[in-house]
Amino acid sequence: MSPTQLEELQQATPVRPPFSLAELVRKRPETITFTILVGICIAVSIANPAFLQPSTLIDIGRASVVMGLFALGVFIILAAGGIDVSFTAIAAFTMYSMTVLVQSYFPGMPIAVILLLATGGGALLGVINGLLVHHLKVPSLIVTIGTQYLFRGFLLSFIGTVWIMSLPPQMGAFGRLPLLQFESANGATITLPFYFLVLPIAAVITWWILNRTLMGRAIFAVGGNANIASRLGYDLRKVHVFLFGYAGALAGLAGIIHVCANRQANPFDLVGTEINVIAAVVLGGAKITGGTGTVLGTMLGVLLIVVINSVLVLVGIPSTWQRLVVGVFILLAAAFFVTRQRKK
């Protein structure tokens, strides 16, 4: 999410002629997310002006890439009325296997091929999810809890548990490749890495799929009511395979970016963060029962979670409070969005 897009939203909201706040909130729940986000940012910058330094902002941008990619995948599944908790295991699986593969067998593999292979590998694991969800006909939460353990257990039992500290050089170089570089007031160099670009690109592609293709129609239709969608002639199997495949691909990509950005591959990483991601998507206004939500809202939700996680320390709240705060935020957001829907 670039700042210009945020400004656009800010400017675009008051333009509608019959302006009604309740109506706006009902139609575009992400305005609430946006308001909370701005509110938190203002409060924090008053409490601690260090927040507005470019280095903090860039840190937030960098931290939101991996979570943002995950969130796009979760969002598209949520829009179709499903839920996925296996994406972190997919990411861990692809990132670690790719790193091992490159390090031991193909040290010269160009980074573009690595990224493509990771995305493809993630998509493959996602397709397994999709097929299972479709054919077992049980809630996707239960199926993906199963595959989460399956993928992670496979990774840790058969591929490896060793923490890889020295990456193949091309991956490390990709993680350091700057998009934007400048010097801050105190002389330190601040870098916005090149991989940051991946997130806006993925967001635009997801937006395009959801709003401009037949598959997008099918996804929202299935999320609204799967039975009716299937009677209207949407192929549920195709939709499920696409959904989970796409989410898997994003997870694979996010995993390899996570490795490159941190310059190390830890097979125990990532798994356990899925609730944060689901929280981000829900805070962005997507209903967990499906059929609603926007890409913009999802991105705002991700920013909100990343900001909450990184500002607690800045305003002097101990980091032990992080889980409690996020948990309460989920419940508040859920309660708020439910009461909003009942009023219409």
Place this chain on the structure above:
Amino acid sequence: MHKTSEQLIMLVVINVALLVVGAVISGGTFLSLFNFQSMASQVPEIGLLAIGVMLAMCAGNGGIDLSGIALANLSGVLSAVIVSSFLSATDNETAFSLTFMAMTVGIGLVGGVINGLLISKLNITPILCTLGTQMAFMGLAVVVSGGKAVTVGSPDLLSRIGNDMLLGLPIGFLIFAVIAAVIAAVLKFTPYGLWLMLMGTNPKAAVYAGFPRTGILVATYAISGTLSGLAGMIIAARNVNVKYDYGSSYLLIAILVVVMAGVKPEGGYGRVICVVLSAIALQLMSSLLNFGGLSNFVRDFAWGLLLLTFLAVGRYDVAGFLVPFKGQHKSSGPSPQAPKPSN
């Protein structure tokens, strides 16, 4: 409803088969009294959580309780912090134990009621609500303990519950068995049990039939929470310390137990005896893998595979296939139910 006894038979067969395999592999030591006792003392924690998940699932409408283990840990951690602030575990053993036990169960009950109220009054989807409360409960446990393990110590009464035997059975296991029997009786003989299952079968019809929806949901999640509190007490009794992230894989295992027990994920059907048997089967398998000297990661892998396998069993009626004499008067192929939304 003849599928129910098939599931029961299948679980008994699985348990016996596991015992035989264990006996063959270990050359008899698997069947020793000591091994049985140590296995039995590990069942209650997961069994109590699984019964909670089962009740939430039976309520239908996407009912599930993901907050179980987080609430169990919260009740242990919070009680340990509060009770040891005014009672000493070494000087006042009985008083400490009793207060601690009452408090764990009470905290579990309160947490469960919160879940129930959020779901029934505010209409929050159970998945989302219990995800949120899971995080909040865990977060609260982190806040009160500062992220560190909290020492409960081993005061007389409490440590006896965790470690002693009565009639050759671990006391924790006996508590679990009694609780399971009580809940089975409640489900079978009280209006609440009937309401719960009928509401799970068809929530809309239940509303039109005038069932007390709020009451049923709050009661269901309150029972589930109380069971978590009990699990928290047993965890504290068995271990000297309590910590916010104890048993991180219990969530999956509880769901695995419930699915293995043939509880319908879409609601309306579940039997406590099957959940108990399936928890025991899982414990047998876990001990078997230990005997085989396999790592925890292989176990995670096996649990995932097992969960998916049992989902497939439930879907394609393999149970009926394995017990053919039961299914003769039944039409072949899947039952002609309306297709369910498959998310």
